[in-house]
Amino acid sequence: MVSSLKGRDFLSLADYSREELLFIIETARVLKERFYSGERIIPLLPGRHLAMIFEKPSTRTRISFETAMRELGGDALYLNWRDLQLGRGETIEDTARVLSRYVDGVMARVYEHDKLVRLAEYSSVPVINGLSDLLHPAQALSDIYTIMEKKGRDISRLRIVFIGDGRDNVLHSLLLGIGILGGKLVISSPKGYDPDPMVVEWFEEKAAPNGGSYEIIRDPYEAVKGADVVYTDVWVSMGQEGVREKKIRDLEPYRVTVELMKLAKPGAVFMHCLPAHRGEEVVDEVIDGPWSIVWEQAENRKHVQKAILALLIP
Ligand code: CP
């Protein structure tokens, strides 16, 4: 039994219990079903406003949160970090206090994760992580929803394999979310690209007690054998342009190719949070091929975020 989530922040999946994550997922399922049966507007948040602060670019996160708010009867404001007084040195703490007087929720995409923590500490309204260098929880929860839609609700019996950068923000959130739900994530990444120790600590505390586990297999061909889900993300995340050449060199053996996908289980799916750097982490024949569910995956961002917004915003 889940008590109300109203007023809660959504900074990390590690802040949520297994039951709470399943409750959000079930709410998303109902909202998506109602959307497809013709209820384009479900006014659960009439007159509510979401401020959306972006320190980095975005296509999916911006548009899916904005349309989600409108379809819930509310509205959303796109705020570029540089155009706010934040860009001229107004503190995050002062900004948080002021925003809380105007809006009912704040979604922010930032570089350093700590900026979100400070925003949340000084906001009296819920703060939602729209991606930080460390985590991307709205993406990962939506991806888990997509996996359940395709492969059934018991993810503990699935072989879910992430190939690429083991310190990636999306990977970190998938690791936490899948683990809290009692599943296992296989990570195939080179030496020096293992998950951030802070995330591993959260995993040990929140996921391991639920039966969650992970395994690092350096050889991508070994890792992908019998996979139900093969997931990858870009090798060079936003803000990492300075180490682009090194990362591309290191991650070169971890490209998702047709040869690799053929080792997965028949019926396996390919996932990518997008945007994709075609030809780098994945080839066209995979992302455009029979395995790919990336467009449905992108769509589900809106349905799952609707559930997050409807449940958290007072
Ligand atoms: N997947 C994702 O968050 O995409 P955007 O960067 O376009 O928001």
Ligand code: NVA
């Ligand atoms: N890891 C990528 C995810 C983009 C949605 C990045 O941070 O750029």
